[in-house]
Amino acid sequence: MASTSVTPNATPELQASQKKRSTWERILEYRWSYAFITPFMLIFTVFTVIPVLWAFFLSLTYYNMIQPPVWVGIENYSRLFMDDQLFYLAVKNTFYFSIVTGPLGYVLSLIIAWLINEVKYRKLYTLIYYIPSITSGVAMSVIWLYLYNGSKYGLLNYLLLEWGIIEEPVLWLKNVKTTLPAIMVTSIWMSMGTSFLVFIAALQGVPHELYEAALIDGATRWQEFWHITLPMIRPALLFGAVMTVVSSFQVFDITVTMAGFPSTLYCAHTIVGHLYDYAFLRFEMGYASAIAIVLFLVTFITSSVLRRLLSSRDEL
Amino acid sequence: MVTVRLENIEKVFEQKAPSGEVSKVYALKNINLTIHDGETIAVVGPSGCGKSTLLRVIAGLERPTDGNVYFDDKVVNDVEPKDRGIGIVFQNYALYPHFKSKGNLSFFFKLRRVKEDVINERVRITAETLGVGFEELLNRKPGQLSGGQQQRVALGRCIIKEPTIFLLDEPLSNLDAKLRERTRIELKRLLRRFKVTTFYVTHDQVEAVTLGDRIAVMRSGQILQVDPYREIYKHPINMFVANFIGLPPMRFLDVELKGQKLVGNGFEVEISSDVVKAIGDESRKLAAGIRPEHVEIKTTPEPGFFEATVDVIEPLPNEGANYVYFSFAEKAESIAKTDLNWEGRVGDKIYVKLDPEKIYVFDKETEETIVAQDKIFSVVNA
Amino acid sequence: MSAKKRRKAPTRGKAVERVTTGQIIIYAILTIGAVIMSLPIVYMISTAFKPATELLLYPPRFLVRMPTTKNFSDLALAMGSTDTPFIRYMFNSAFVSTVVVIGTIVISTLAAYPLAKHNFPGRNLIFQVIVSALMISSHVTMIPRYLVIRNTGWIDTYYALIIPALAGSYGLFLMKQFIEPIPNEMLESAKMDGASEWKIFTNIILPLVKPAWATLSIFTFISTWNDFFTPLIMTKSDAMKTLPLAMRTISDGLTIARMGAAAAGSFLTTIPVILVFIFFQRYVVETMTYSGMKG
Numbered sequence: 001m002a003s004t005s006v007t008p009n010a011t012p013e014l015q016a017s018q019k020k021r022s023t024w025e026r027i028l029e030y031r032w033s034y035a036f037i038t039p040f041m042l043i044f045t046v047f048t049v050i051p052v053l054w055a056f057f058l059s060l061t062y063y064n065m066i067q068p069p070v071w072v073g074i075e076n077y078s079r080l081f082m083d084d085q086l087f088y089l090a091v092k093n094t095f096y097f098s099i100v101t102g103p104l105g106y107v108l109s110l111i112i113a114w115l116i117n118e119v120k121y122r123k124l125y126t127l128i129y130y131i132p133s134i135t136s137g138v139a140m141s142v143i144w145l146y147l148y149n150g151s152k153y154g155l156l157n158y159l160l161l162e163w164g165i166i167e168e169p170v171l172w173l174k175n176v177k178t179t180l181p182a183i184m185v186t187s188i189w190m191s192m193g194t195s196f197l198v199f200i201a202a203l204q205g206v207p208h209e210l211y212e213a214a215l216i217d218g219a220t221r222w223q224e225f226w227h228i229t230l231p232m233i234r235p236a237l238l239f240g241a242v243m244t245v246v247s248s249f250q251v252f253d254i255t256v257t258m259a260g261f262p263s264t265l266y267c268a269h270t271i272v273g274h275l276y277d278y279a280f281l282r283f284e285m286g287y288a289s290a291i292a293i294v295l296f297l298v299t300f301i302t303s304s305v306l307r308r309l310l311s312s313r314d315e316l
Numbered sequence: 317m318v319t320v321r322l323e324n325i326e327k328v329f330e331q332k333a334p335s336g337e338v339s340k341v342y343a344l345k346n347i348n349l350t351i352h353d354g355e356t357i358a359v360v361g362p363s364g365c366g367k368s369t370l371l372r373v374i375a376g377l378e379r380p381t382d383g384n385v386y387f388d389d390k391v392v393n394d395v396e397p398k399d400r401g402i403g404i405v406f407q408n409y410a411l412y413p414h415f416k417s418k419g420n421l422s423f424f425f426k427l428r429r430v431k432e433d434v435i436n437e438r439v440r441i442t443a444e445t446l447g448v449g450f451e452e453l454l455n456r457k458p459g460q461l462s463g464g465q466q467q468r469v470a471l472g473r474c475i476i477k478e479p480t481i482f483l484l485d486e487p488l489s490n491l492d493a494k495l496r497e498r499t500r501i502e503l504k505r506l507l508r509r510f511k512v513t514t515f516y517v518t519h520d521q522v523e524a525v526t527l528g529d530r531i532a533v534m535r536s537g538q539i540l541q542v543d544p545y546r547e548i549y550k551h552p553i554n555m556f557v558a559n560f561i562g563l564p565p566m567r568f569l570d571v572e573l574k575g576q577k578l579v580g581n582g583f584e585v586e587i588s589s590d591v592v593k594a595i596g597d598e599s600r601k602l603a604a605g606i607r608p609e610h611v612e613i614k615t616t617p618e619p620g621f622f623e624a625t626v627d628v629i630e631p632l633p634n635e636g637a638n639y640v641y642f643s644f645a646e647k648a649e650s651i652a653k654t655d656l657n658w659e660g661r662v663g664d665k666i667y668v669k670l671d672p673e674k675i676y677v678f679d680k681e682t683e684e685t686i687v688a689q690d691k692i693f694s695v696v697n698a
Numbered sequence: 699m700s701a702k703k704r705r706k707a708p709t710r711g712k713a714v715e716r717v718t719t720g721q722i723i724i725y726a727i728l729t730i731g732a733v734i735m736s737l738p739i740v741y742m743i744s745t746a747f748k749p750a751t752e753l754l755l756y757p758p759r760f761l762v763r764m765p766t767t768k769n770f771s772d773l774a775l776a777m778g779s780t781d782t783p784f785i786r787y788m789f790n791s792a793f794v795s796t797v798v799v800i801g802t803i804v805i806s807t808l809a810a811y812p813l814a815k816h817n818f819p820g821r822n823l824i825f826q827v828i829v830s831a832l833m834i835s836s837h838v839t840m841i842p843r844y845l846v847i848r849n850t851g852w853i854d855t856y857y858a859l860i861i862p863a864l865a866g867s868y869g870l871f872l873m874k875q876f877i878e879p880i881p882n883e884m885l886e887s888a889k890m891d892g893a894s895e896w897k898i899f900t901n902i903i904l905p906l907v908k909p910a911w912a913t914l915s916i917f918t919f920i921s922t923w924n925d926f927f928t929p930l931i932m933t934k935s936d937a938m939k940t941l942p943l944a945m946r947t948i949s950d951g952l953t954i955a956r957m958g959a960a961a962a963g964s965f966l967t968t969i970p971v972i973l974v975f976i977f978f979q980r981y982v983v984e985t986m987t988y989s990g991m992k993g
Contacts, residue, residue: 026819032895033812033821040809041824043865048831051842058842065845112731115724127979128732131972132739136924138942139967142949142960143742153754153954155741189738209410212377213473217424218398221720227423231414250837253926253942257949272837272927279841280931292838299835 058289065283076290087291089266090274093180097270098248101184105191106244110237112192113199114225126200133193141257144186148172148258176267179259183268186254195240202236203229238310242303249299252276271295318387318401318480318513320351320374325383327369327537343369345537347383356507356514357542358528360521360560366537367517368407371483374515376400387481403479403512407486409470411458417469418454421476442476445509447502464495471503475510482507482514488523500526521563533557549607551691555683558605558676564630564639567650568603568678578604578677582644583622585670591677594692601680608639610674611652614667615660621667626660642666742968745961746770753958769958770966782936787944788966794859794940795922801864802918803911810873811903815885832867836927844931858932859940863922869914876910877903912981916974923971941967 027034059076063069080087116125132140147155150171157169172182206229214224230237252272259268271291279288325347331339343366351357359367372378374385376397384391392400411420419426421442422435443450446468453465461469467487474482487503488496504527507514518524524531525545532542533556541553545561552558559565571578571585573595578585585604595602614621627649628641638658643649652668660666677687685693740761745753747765773784812818813825843862852858880903888898926942933939939947945967948960 023819030812030816030818033816033818036812036895036899037809037824039805040865040870043805043861044828044831046846047843047862047865048834048839049827051839051846052831052834054842054845055838065848112728115728118724119721119728125728125732127976129735131975132735134920134924134971134975135739135968136926136942136945136964136971138924138926138945138949139964140738140742142945142952142964143738143745145949145952146745146954146957146961147738147741149954151954155760189735207408207410209406209408210412212397213404213406213410213412214423215377216375216397216402216404217427217477218396219423219427223427228412246835250835253946257946260950275837275841276927276930279844285841285845289841292841296835296838300833 055289055292058286059293060290061286063285065285069286072286076287077294079287080290080294086266086269087271087274090269090271093266093268094249094251094270097180097184097187097251098245101187101191102244102248105188105248106195106240108188109192109196109240109244110199113196113203114229116200117203118221122200126197129192130196132190133196135190137190137254138257140190141186141254144182145173145258148182150174173259174264176265179263179267183255183258186258187248187251190254191244195243198236198239199233202233206232234310238307241306241310245302245306246299249295249302271298317353317511319353319389320349320481320513320515321386321389322347322349322370322374323384323386324348325370325373325380325385327366327373327378328381342537344373344380347537347539349532349539349542351513351515353513354511355529356516356527357530357532358516358518358524359532359534360518360524361534362560363519364536365534367534368485369537370534371485371515371517374481375402375404375483401480402483403474403477403481404483405467405470405474405485405487407489409458409466409490411466411469411473413458416455416457417461417472420458420469421454421472424473424477438476442472445475445506446472463491464499467491467499471506475506480512482510482512482516484514484516486518489519496523503527521561531561533560535560551685551688552676553685553693555603555605555678555685558678558685558688562607564608564651566605566607566676568605569644569648569650570680571602571604571677573598573600573602578602578675580604580644581646581648582624583648583668583670585672585675586620587672587675587677590692591687594686595677602686603678603680604670605676605678606650606670606674608651608653610671611650612669612671613640613642613652613654613658613660614669615664617667621669624666624668626662626664626666629660629662631656640666642668644668739968742961742964745957746965748958748961750955750958754954769962772959773962773966782939784944784963784966786937787939787941790856790938791923791941791967792970794856795919797856797860798863798922799915799918801860802866802869803914805864806866806869806873806914807904807907807911808899810870810877811899813870814874814877815880815882828867828870832871840927840931847932853932854934854938856938859929859938863928866918869918872910872914873907876907880906909981912978916978919974920971 058069060071060073061069062072062076112129116122116129119125149155149157150169150173152158152161152169154169154172156172157166160166161169170178172178210228210232211224214228219227250272251270255263255268255270255273261273263269272295275288275291275295278284278291325344326342327344329341329343331341333339347370349357359370361367369378373380376392376395379393385393387395387400411417412423415423418439421439425435425438439454443454450468450472453461453469458466458469467490470487474484488499491499500523507527514527516524516527518527528545530542530544531548533540533548535556541548541557543551548557548561552561555568559568569580569583571580573579573592576586576589576592578587612621617623622644624642624644626640626642630639630641632639633656636656638654638656640652640654640658640660641649642652650668650670654660674689675687676685676689678685687693744760744762746769747767748762749764749766749768752759752762752764813821847853847858847862850857852861884902885898888902893901923940924942925940926946929938929940929943930946933943941963945960945963948956948963952960
């Protein structure tokens with residue numbers, strides 16, 4: 001719609017000034033576009049763009065909110081990696097958590113989605129499996145607390161005692177060895193979320209004639225899954241993997257609710273927990289920002305690796 | 317090779333309306349059909365008539381709610397599709413997009429862990445059969461192929477298994493006109509060569525006529541008539557078939573029996589006493605029809621010819637003829653065939669005679685044929 | 699194929715239902731799994747209505763025999779040291795979630811329109827920036843956001859909980875995906891008829907985009923309602939807490955005796971979301987979840 005009003009034979013200066021006018025003209029022409037995006041851009045800039053940049057900056061400072069920020073260079077990072085035992089514990093816990101719940105939750109979502117796709121009553125089954133994921137982690141953790149209660153009143157303890165599997169009630173959420181695994185179970189229970197829905201949608205998107213052709217060619221259910229279904233839903237598989245990894249690195253609310261803060265010997269201390277600790281309990285904003293940046297980098301690298309891995313598989 | 321027999325096949329679907337009401341839809345009703353060994357049956361009908369459903373029942377992709385499917389006198393209702401020895405080409409080919417063409421062809425064998433060299437040999441033979449240029453397609457994925465090329469691959473996938481039955485579901489309908497012509501001939505050549513029992517679904521008459529030894533006309537889940545083309549053209553069993561088969565579609569004229577004549581709006585036809593007897597009752601509501609080649613046109617009045625106005629002239633150079641659409645009066649229209657030199661123009665007055673020996677008479681209420689050219693159908697008088 | 703038109707259930711995605719032992723096994727697995735998945739929620743509902751006598755039973759009972767609503771009325775007291783009635787937390791959650799949903803819909807739809815349909819200077823740049831923001835997890839921005847909010851004096855107000863959440867990349871992308879397929883010719887002919895951008899927006903774009911609002915509403919509502927971290931750092935006083943925060947407080951030092959009240963709290967935190975979801979999900983176009991993953 002913009003008219004190109006540059007006369008071809010004019011002198012360079014004339015052309016330049018004509019072009020510049022064009023850009024301003026264009027901006028004026030699209031003034032409505034700018035008007036429409038202003039509310040969004042305003043909030044976005046103030047609350048996302050600036051904070052992102054600020055976060056990088058902050059991580060290189062010492063800032064306790066009482067005094068103005070003091071530049072410390074990479075000292076925060078060196079302290080984080082050299083001196084902070086708790087951080088390593090947090091990283092270890094978070095990784096342990098992710099490595100177990102990530103793939104397990106992912107595979108489970110995929111299998112259940114596939115099973116549901118094979119039968120009727122899809123909407124109902126999908127609903128039942130999906131709903132746990134939209135419950136508040138905190139609210140449900142409270143219930144799991146009941147299940148995991150360390151006295152003989154806790155349902156799990158009661159059942160295990162009855163069946164003779166254990167002799168004394170176990171303090172599931174206090175015992176250093178059992179805390180994280182217990183929380184992992186809860187997490188997996190809640191993990192059939194967006195990825196799950198994406199799997200279901202992708203599975204339904206496979207043209208059913210492909211299945212019919214495979215049926216006529218004589219494929220078994222497994223062969224059909226491996227040769228037809230999986231390749232056809234590749235984008236969903238990638239999406240699910242990235243989502244799962246990213247969200248599992250950020251676990252915090254259920255660990256805090258179930259294991260307390262701090263948890264016994266920090267056995268359920270996570271990276272985000274560490275961040276929260278330094279930012280809002282000790283008010284060391286600079287250091288906490290460094291933690292946030294590290295978390296971001298870890299997540300980013302992992303998802304990039306995943307993307308690389310899942311996008312370049314060979315085909316027949 | 318196999319003889320396929322369908323006995324009293326019925327297929328019902330249940331449909332749930334948004335209100336929760338469940339209604340039954342009869343996709344196939346009372347289907348009885350025998351496809352002889354080596355024969356090609358072309359099934360035609362309007363959309364929704366059930367022809368694809370019938371194909372799927374033969375394939376085993378749908379189980380009939382009633383009735384039996386026989387392959388060579390053996391009931392195969394419970395036999396899995398993969399064990400029926402069928403080769404199928406779907407309307408949109410259903411090629412596996414993530415396999416190359418070669419992979420598509422060999423998937424069947426890979427599933428059965430056939431040795432690599434055996435597979436390659438089979439692929440080679442199939443490529444030869446399908447003609448020039450097929451090898452080049454082998455290394456490309458369906459996404460990189462044109463519609464026509466995909467169709468060839470789909471065909472290849474069908475024949476490489478050396479099936480005993482071919483099931484083709486509108487295989488040419490996604491191709492453009494020129495390609496369709498070419499491929500149709502190719503297909504005919506293939507079917508001739510393999511002499512495999514074939515069930516061919518299409519909505520295109522020309523395809524049906526070219527490829528089918530017999531044509532089955534379907535409507536609303538039922539087979540109305542199964543006969544070679546000539547026979548259906550000449551002796552359709554009801555108005556629907558008469559109109560569906562034969563181009564351009566037959567126009568019907570309302571007529572009444574008066575004595576020895578059929579009287580319509582602005583015209584008359586003298587008919588034989590056999591015909592009069594077949595019709596029986598003068599109060600019967602009748603419709604008449606005629607094929608364009610049996611309509612005589614003169615430009616000057618003559619006895620036995622009735623006045624009509626030219627509505628549309630459709631020249632068809634391929635056939636060396638014109639189709640002249642004319643009307644005796646309001647709502648009494650028909651079509652005549654003339655040669656290309658005919659000089660009439662739209663709006664002209666012409667004089668038309670309908671050949672009484674070639675006329676069709678239908679019962680307007682039941683839509684059944686009473687008389688079709690030289691054949692008198694035995695009709696129960698109303 | 700003609701058969702496709704008439705068949706409704708169950709065959710999208712799978713045309714042939716194999717009735718074999720394999721199928722039965724699948725149903726068995728799915729059903730048992732479904733029961734297991736529902737257990738915690740059933741347990742929650744049951745415990746929420748358990749009278750004190752049943753809470754302390756040994757052996758512990760799963761289902762409630764004599765339901766009571768006393769736990770709900772006890773909730774206020776169970777909070778202990780504060781004067782804040784539980785209703786207040788519910789109000790906070792409901793209010794904040796609703797406003798965020800409405801605000802997000804408005805702002806995202808407005809912004810998505812030019813991004814989808816107008817070729818204005820800077821469009822690509824802005825787009826790139828928004829896409830990159832998608833990759834940055836929320837925790838990176840939390841601390842600076844906190845500082846920004848502090849500077850505006852919005853700490854411990856509704857503003858802190860609402861305003862930052864309005865400019866979400868997900869919402870923007872969703873709406874953009876929905877607006878893009880609208881034929882440009884439609885907009886051009888409206889322009890030729892003399893319609894202003896605003897008229898085009900309200901009369902053409904908005905009606906066509908409504909289905910996406912269901913999806914956006916659900917997901918925005920759920921994520922806002924369940925959000926724990928944001929209220930955690932943005933609120934100080936008890937009166938401003940949202941339900942997840944309140945539940946966290948309850949979980950601290952939880953005893954069996956107070957489980958009834960706690961479960962009642964969980965009930966009130968969880969059930970509204972489930973109901974909203976079930977209600978809205980019939981309006982959700984399935985393709986939405988599918989297209990979301992292209993990002």
